[in-house]
Amino acid sequence: MRQAWEAAWACEVAEAALTYDAPEAAAIVRRLAAPPAARRWTSIELDGGVVFASLSGVDPSVGHVDLLAVHPERQGRGTGRRLVRAAEDWLRAQGAREARFAGNPPCYAWPGIDVRYTPAACLAESLGYEHYRTAWNMTADLAADLDVAADLERLAGRGVSVHAGVTEQVVAFVREQWNDAWAWEAANAAGLHYAMRDGQVLAFAAWGARPAWFGPMGTRPDATGLGLGRVLLRRCLAEQRVAGQATAQIGWVGPKRFYSRAVGARVERVFWLYRRELG
Numbered sequence: 001m002r003q004a005w006e007a008a009w010a011c012e013v014a015e016a017a018l019t020y021d022a023p024e025a026a027a028i029v030r031r032l033a034a035p036p037a038a039r040r041w042t043s044i045e046l047d048g049g050v051v052f053a054s055l056s057g058v059d060p061s062v063g064h065v066d067l068l069a070v071h072p073e074r075q076g077r078g079t080g081r082r083l084v085r086a087a088e089d090w091l092r093a094q095g096a097r098e099a100r101f102a103g104n105p106p107c108y109a110w111p112g113i114d115v116r117y118t119p120a121a122c123l124a125e126s127l128g129y130e131h132y133r134t135a136w137n138m139t140a141d142l143a144a145d146l147d148v149a150a151d152l153e154r155l156a157g158r159g160v161s162v163h164a165g166v167t168e169q170v171v172a173f174v175r176e177q178w179n180d181a182w183a184w185e186a187a188n189a190a191g192l193h194y195a196m197r198d199g200q201v202l203a204f205a206a207w208g209a210r211p212a213w214f215g216p217m218g219t220r221p222d223a224t225g226l227g228l229g230r231v232l233l234r235r236c237l238a239e240q241r242v243a244g245q246a247t248a249q250i251g252w253v254g255p256k257r258f259y260s261r262a263v264g265a266r267v268e269r270v271f272w273l274y275r276r277e278l279g
């Protein structure tokens, strides 16, 4: 009972505070509250704000602040600062020696702090965090021509078929070719498209593991050059259009030239990644 109430309340705060992510803010909260089973994470609420924090699955000495939001009516009273301190205390107690404002793949809200959330960047800097990396998303306009009929015909002539849906085979393919993180994103995708030849998966593209965003995608090295990525990307974006989106963000890019050429995507959201040693 209490957890359901907390989640609803956290969603409300996130929707109100996360002005650049408001449509999917509640879905982001629910996503962060259902990470991979092995992840150690927490959410802390106080004085009209909420923070989510987690330990890196790759390096448990690294902790992440995954989401920080204070209701607009309660901002400017020191709550944000207290929430970050509380997240740091929790991370320290879990053995972390460093805290980051940076996405903790595969279950993350953003790669870092969107530069337009300027108060959050100021807060991180005032607490001694160092800006150590920059990441970006690209935006694809979904009014664009996403037709792939001719490509599907061409691929069929080369023995390649294209399918939709999350299957065990495609998740295993993603795990073998890349890693567990991408496999989790594939398994938790809202939509997934993949190409096959002779019973073998050659390439995949997914969207929605990070609510409303496109990614990840990948083609087996020996299947590059067939134009599979372009087709699978377009199929996903067409699905996102059907889901009601006017634009799609391609998360944490990645090959700019490919997305720019394939769907005219442009670099748009920029994220600063911050870190600080936990003394």
Ligand SMILES: CC(C)(COP(=O)(O)OP(=O)(O)OC[C@H]1O[C@@H](n2cnc3c(N)ncnc32)[C@H](O)[C@@H]1OP(=O)(O)O)[C@@H](O)C(=O)NCCC(=O)NCCS
Pocket (backbone or CB within 6 Å): 017, 018, 019, 049, 066, 067, 068, 069, 070, 071, 074, 075, 076, 077, 078, 079, 080, 081, 082, 113, 114, 117, 118, 119, 120, 121, 122, 123, 124, 126
């Ligand atoms: C960022 C946020 C959590 C700060 O919460 P808050 O409770 O208002 O913050 P505090 O009162 O504790 O302020 C602490 C510090 O944050 C920074 N800050 C807060 N509001 C700011 C503003 N309007 N402009 C610039 N810096 C600001 C300052 O460094 C401030 O310390 P200082 O005033 O001594 O310099 C809040 O603005 C928010 O919810 N923003 C939207 C969500 C967001 O950006 N999340 C980050 C994505 S992870």
